[in-house]
Amino acid sequence: MICKVAIDGTGYRLELDGESGGWRCRVNGQEVQMDAVLAQPNVLSLVIQGRVYQVRRERRDSGWRIWVGDICYATEVSDPKSLRSRKLRGDGEKGPRQLLAPMPGKVIRLLLSENSPVEAGQGVVIVEAMKMQNEIKSPKKGTLRRLAVVEGAAVNAGDVLAIVE
């Protein structure tokens, strides 16, 4: 079986083959001595050239997280289109940027009003979660184009709080 995966944005082409008594595995065309068993749901034990790895999978809306031991890799599999689309999603310094809630919580304070100038790193909104106040800061210098929440609002992780342009 041929399989394409992207690990933290880097593409790999894998050929996997299971025979009685073992696996055959090629990574980017190169043969690798490998054995795999599923120890628990979403938990693999890999032995690669004698070395043991515990590999876990966590499914997220945005794709998989693959953990090798305690190191986590953003992973996309078998869908070249989504790889391309991710690259197109603007994360650069130019253009409007969204402030997203990094966790679920409650907006307890708006520190700026719409259309005020804002510095990179300046606090814009305070979200309270787990008894801690968390200042959500602007990722860039510019103008606070929009405040998408009001004080007291409950927000979920990933909700847009504000837009800085």
Added chain:
Amino acid sequence: MICKVAIDGTGYRLELDGESGGWRCRVNGQEVQMDAVLAQPNVLSLVIQGRVYQVRRERRDSGWRIWVGDICYATEVSDPKSLRSRKLRGDGEKGPRQLLAPMPGKVIRLLLSENSPVEAGQGVVIVEAMKMQNEIKSPKKGTLRRLAVVEGAAVNAGDVLAIVE
């Protein structure tokens, strides 16, 4: 929802009803104050009149095992036919009785030959498993009608080893 269950062979009739904010529960017609949540797959937390119970389910070929804490109950649900058939399965002293392997293992010795007389509690077959030799004994006095295995045979739990009549 009306539900019939047999716990260790005793029948119960339950009426269960979930409203917003809680459950309603009748056991054999009698109202019981009860709340239930599924904490993990096959693990319930019940609160019955203030008392907390952890109830687990284990699916077996023969029905469910329901565990309340560390106490285990053989459980059959909603299928009156299987209740009846269980009662019909002869466990009495009369008639032929099967000797079943209580665990997977290897037959290392036959202690009697077919058609020999056998006392209740007398060893018939030795099965080795997990480095221990386990003597499988006759449940009754009678005649060893049949030996279903040979020395060296691998057996699974529940396999018939012999029949005593």
Added chain:
Amino acid sequence: MFKKILVANRGEIAVRVIRACRELGIASVAVFSNVDRAALHVLKADEAYAIGAAAASESYLDIPKILEVAQRCGADAIHPGYGFLSENAKFAQACADAKVKFIGPSAASTEMMGSKTRARQEMEKAGVPFVPGTSRGLESIDQAKKVAAEIGYPVMLKAAAGGGGKGMRMVRAASELPSALEAARSEAQRAFGDSEVYLEKAILNPRHIEMQVIGDEYGNTIYLGERECSLQRRHQKVLEEAPSPLVDPEMRRRMGEVAVRVARAAAYCNAGTVEFLVDAEKNFYFLEMNTRLQVEHPVTEMITGLDLVALQIRIAAGEKLSLKQEEVLVRGHAMECRIYAEDPDNNYFPSPGRIEMLTEPAGPGVRLDSGVYAGWTVPIEYDPLLAKLIVSGQDRPQTISRLARALQEFFVAGIKTNVSLFRRVLADEDFLAGKIDTGFLERLPASDAGAEAEKKRNADVAAIGAAVFVVLDSATRGGSNGGGTADARAGVSSWKKAARAEGLM
């Protein structure tokens, strides 16, 4: 001895107390808010009762509701844990009025120590060493400015009713004072229902070392050794150890004796902790007394072999302290990591949510006091503490390497945790040398060269693992991207057969 104890708390500490009750043959009663019905402390208790909405003020801080449950179920004592009502003198008094034993000090002791300003006045009288500052709550911003100018910046604002870093603010200049005071007051109000805030000189990068004391109702009070709690982020302790690498036997004796004097001055009964700031010259200043069980009490349990919660319960039941000062036998070393639901890669923002996978460490020298389980959804309303990982060893180096081993075994998916922070701490040379103070974590480099190198090195392992999951998924579903058997409880070899049967391998 008590017959039934109500545990007025949640999370790991409620589980801790329930376990102690069970070991003493005492029935335990959990109380829970609407979002905590399936919480671990509810699952583990003998009885459980709902006490209201998610907001703590409507449940875990609701004194009448909790006492109503205690009386309805016939509890003869209440253990408050830490946080919530544990240092609330009104609650202790209300328990006394309701003839339910409060497992902790008297309302009077709690009240004296609960107001940091009053505590300061009393302790100054008893000759306990102090950091310069106000001994009363600030009445106005002008007063605050005046005092701060007198003792010199930086100064520290602290909630009079506080603890655990809530309502605390470091102020470096007069211009920051108004907003800091307002923030500290509002946080104090929200956290403790009391906005009183006081001010004192900030000692830069001191050590935070505390002494465990315990006293019975017959005037016997002893100390059980110190805990080094300098590793803090946002005034929240993160890793504690005992003994402190700084403290020698002579200093331990002196601190212990001051701590016992503090407890005696407050007519203190039951377990308590005297916190000290320690400067670079090993001078120690009284900071506050926590009139309750500390989060980090297990490190003291590990090095003394004692069970502090069991002792608390026995003392509250009127038993005499079972050992004398000279019978306290300290052996070995212990450390505790507070595993928080927070994202170390994203400014330690809280990370509540569903725990999708959980693997817990075990084996020699490892103790886990957890309040969570796989499948449980960590609510947003409460403290982000998931569990405490405590390890003990023969000495500090063994304890550190054992902790590193245990952390490696700890795995959580679904929510983020601060486990990777500890890896960086344990690899730090200053930490290994015992050179720590409250500024340590701020100075600790955020990058982890070791982890980054490992990440690069193992990227192809991740690729192979991902591809194996794709193969396993497709083996039974036939699709190329479905949610196949690798999710489900597949036998180790059954999928191979299936894959072969379908000609996929």
Added chain:
Amino acid sequence: MFKKILVANRGEIAVRVIRACRELGIASVAVFSNVDRAALHVLKADEAYAIGAAAASESYLDIPKILEVAQRCGADAIHPGYGFLSENAKFAQACADAKVKFIGPSAASTEMMGSKTRARQEMEKAGVPFVPGTSRGLESIDQAKKVAAEIGYPVMLKAAAGGGGKGMRMVRAASELPSALEAARSEAQRAFGDSEVYLEKAILNPRHIEMQVIGDEYGNTIYLGERECSLQRRHQKVLEEAPSPLVDPEMRRRMGEVAVRVARAAAYCNAGTVEFLVDAEKNFYFLEMNTRLQVEHPVTEMITGLDLVALQIRIAAGEKLSLKQEEVLVRGHAMECRIYAEDPDNNYFPSPGRIEMLTEPAGPGVRLDSGVYAGWTVPIEYDPLLAKLIVSGQDRPQTISRLARALQEFFVAGIKTNVSLFRRVLADEDFLAGKIDTGFLERLPASDAGAEAEKKRNADVAAIGAAVFVVLDSATRGGSNGGGTADARAGVSSWKKAARAEGLM
């Protein structure tokens, strides 16, 4: 120090050694048979290599294969664990010949002690107290009958190469002797590849108490206190504790000194255990020396605060013993339960199979050394030991109640375990009073009145629980008996919504 250690074992002890290696910064290498590819010790090691078929003789007992792996992967030492090759002098010699350090005593010490008959001859020379019997292997049934008649029945047959109850037979009368000798010989042959069997006077219901010793390569040998191992079934230890309720400091010192004398007479290096039979008058007789780590070593670790596996590795690497006899600080009490895959309701028949559910105990004073995990299929080929639950407490009563609490938290489904046996033990009055001997378990009533009453009382809870499962199953499947969401990872509340949406509730 070593760079890489091969662990020539499986199960919990392999995991134990791998953890010690990790804490010492040493790479660990697992070896595994065909049925153990997914075993916990393989998952936890740094490297892993297949060594053959399921039968131990073709894998874990195959000396050339194991040494071949050690040399291929560059291991500079081998830890044998217990059982398998741990007391095989040929293996120790083969390691020495291959220039791989065997972590344990020399082949010569192992050989002397490995033959119980030779050990007896040597120890008698050194003035060690003995139970009367043959000091050589039995040559014929006639010789056996003669000796037995001389010393009087009952007598005990023992495998000369044995340990752990294999190849042992109690014989009460001359008529039983021929079949017992044959059985003991065949079991000894199968278990140890050596059918030599000897005979000695059986001391009825003695205590079995053993003394841990440890010595370095420079002649320093100390004892680390005794373990009470009298709770045995079929000569297999089931529950061990330290200290022994019988042993007072004076007796401990005397036993310890004899044990050190035994070790010195064997020029013994590394960790070892001297086993004694103790009669009702507190006389102790040398039984054998186990020239390896014992299964029950953790109880000694708990009361001394030492890490025996780490000490073993350090000593094998040529380090000096890091402490003197007077620095051994015993504190508190500890007990270990061996959790076996066996069915206590069915004559303790082995119960291999798939572990469907597993909940492990944790919290204060609880240590779990496990070799299994949920989803793992316990193979039929090996010892039924799944895990060791070790608890420690301030004293024996606290340790017992803590153990009861921890056992209550332990849950295994899919296979049967002996957990319920321990509940009966811990409730027994003789046990609580410390009145135990090797006949204790045989005398222990099989019925558990407490459990039976509880079972009756909670039958309606089981009924309610079963009915709730039926409702949850049907809520998402629509069928009345399907395998619905209650199996899957359903959210706590999502099924309620689903059930309501479908009008079922």
